[in-house]
Amino acid sequence: MAKFVFTYRMPPEFTPGKPETLTAWGAWFGTLGDQVIDQGLPTHGATAVGECGAGSVPSGYSVVEAENLEAAVTIAERCPALAEGGGVQVGAAVDLPGAAPAGGAA
Template sequence: MSKFLFVYHGGGKPASEAEGAKIMKAWTDWFATLGASVVDGGAPVGKSQTVGANGAVTNDGGANPVSGYTVVDAKDPADAARIAKGCPILVAGGSVEVAPIIDM
């Protein structure tokens, strides 16, 4: 098994407390189906800053703001993509960036 980083983009904020509870349940249910393949459940993240090569700092979250991350074990990139296809953020119009973690 290899480790893969899932970086979540988009998804938006829930419009109500009830919608937030529904979204949280979808995430909890999805993680339950993944079982031991979840290495690090990750967390949502706040608005990011970008530091450029010239030292300039922008606070706009970038072109495709990150909304969270998870680390999973998968057989190969195709298996990692298969796992990512079940992510609840996709239902909310978001996306999942899948990247292999290189052992060093």
């Protein structure tokens, strides 16, 4: 299985922590089961360097396992961020030769 990084982007006026939003995210993550390798963390208060998509701000990330990019996109299409006017960027994680494993030493 391949690993994919989901980066969540929301409109600048989005307010995190609303009970209905938290419920929707919890339900969505519940449907993913073992596909979620790292649920990640939400973010709030950010700036950008370079071109990062007009009208959106980073709001969090997750690492998800899927068979391929198409399968990862299918998962992302069910993300609650979309119902809030946001989006999900999906990128394949790449293992770099000689790099230390995530969370550990080389």
